[in-house]
Amino acid sequence: MTELISVNTFWTIWLFVHLILAVGLLGALTHQAMAVALPARQPAGGIVTRFRAVPAAGYATAVCVLWILTYIVGSYIYTKYRIAIRIPLEAGHYYKTGGFFDFKEHVATLGLVLLPAYWYFWKNAQDPSYDNARKGVTLVLAAMCWFLFIVGHVLNNTRGFGS
Amino acid sequence: MSTTTRTTSGAAPSTSSLAASRKFKAFATTFSISGPVIYCVIQYLNWPLVTFWPATDRLVWGYEGARSGEGPNMLWYGWTLTTILIAAALGVVAMLLPRRVTSKIPLSLVWIFPILAIPYVIYSLMPWWTLAASH
Numbered sequence: 569m570t571e572l573i574s575v576n577t578f579w580t581i582w583l584f585v586h587l588i589l590a591v592g593l594l595g596a597l598t599h600q601a602m603a604v605a606l607p608a609r610q611p612a613g614g615i616v617t618r619f620r621a622v623p624a625a626g627y628a629t630a631v632c633v634l635w636i637l638t639y640i641v642g643s644y645i646y647t648k649y650r651i652a653i654r655i656p657l658e659a660g661h662y663y664k665t666g667g668f669f670d671f672k673e674h675v676a677t678l679g680l681v682l683l684p685a686y687w688y689f690w691k692n693a694q695d696p697s698y699d700n701a702r703k704g705v706t707l708v709l710a711a712m713c714w715f716l717f718i719v720g721h722v723l724n725n726t727r728g729f730g731s
Numbered sequence: 732m733s734t735t736t737r738t739t740s741g742a743a744p745s746t747s748s749l750a751a752s753r754k755f756k757a758f759a760t761t762f763s764i765s766g767p768v769i770y771c772v773i774q775y776l777n778w779p780l781v782t783f784w785p786a787t788d789r790l791v792w793g794y795e796g797a798r799s800g801e802g803p804n805m806l807w808y809g810w811t812l813t814t815i816l817i818a819a820a821l822g823v824v825a826m827l828l829p830r831r832v833t834s835k836i837p838l839s840l841v842w843i844f845p846i847l848a849i850p851y852v853i854y855s856l857m858p859w860w861t862l863a864a865s866h
Contacts, residue, residue: 689841
């Protein structure tokens with residue numbers, strides 16, 4: 569592979585793939601979280617109402633697939649991060665940045681294990697006995713996703729693309 | 732008449748046999764409720780299923796501590812795999828239990844336990860925060 573593209577380009581492409589998957593996941597989960605937290609009473613209206621009025625149940629499988637794919641690609645990039653990013657971060661005394669990355673990896677796994685129940689609750693969205701659990705787990709996953717995205721973004725600014 | 736739920740959840744009766752399965756419900760909820768707890772315990776006890784050495788691309792079973800000339804080790808993959816295996820095993824056990832038992836599992840634990848896990852995770856990263864405070 570290194571004969572075709574440089575090592576930097578190779579990892580930058582994977583970082584882009586991770587980013588694109590994460591953006592899709594963030595969008596889908598934010599739509600769902602808004603739909604359960606602030607349900608729209610009318611299907612049409614302003615942009616905010618329409619953002620909340622999506623058919624949220626249809627996102628469940630896509631969210632699970634995107635979380636798993638983002639997780640797998642992130643896990644692959646992590647091998648490069650451990651050598652090429654974290655060691656220089658430590659050498660530069662960027663301990664908070666390194667600590668937040670480790671925090672991010674733990675949160676990603678905590679989110680991963682929620683997916684089976686999350687998927688089940690959404691696939692049975694017609695059953696009101698799951699309403700509270702579905703709302704809770706969706707909001708937790710959305711909050712986790714925003715945290716993962718922001719930490720990843722800040723870390724990329726510290727030592728990401730092109731470094 | 733409320734149209735709120737229909738408008739926003741797009742709820743329709745599930746056509747998937749998996750989603751309609753009571754056994755899958757027992758598996759999924761047990762897996763997701765126990766997962767965050769197991770992850771914290773596994774990380775605390777440091778029981779990774781595998782240890783990966785990125786500098787040498789070496790993967791070994793279980794925990795392997797620092798070795799000269801091999802660079803840093805990575806335990807997160809191993810912690811995750813151990814967690815998934817144990818949570819899945821508990822999920823399978825839950826599938827075998829009678830419905831009157833599994834129906835008593837509080838579903839709200841699915842979102843309460845990951846929130847409760849966060850303070851422990853922050854605490855477990857204390858070496859980072861200590862270093863940050865001293866520099």
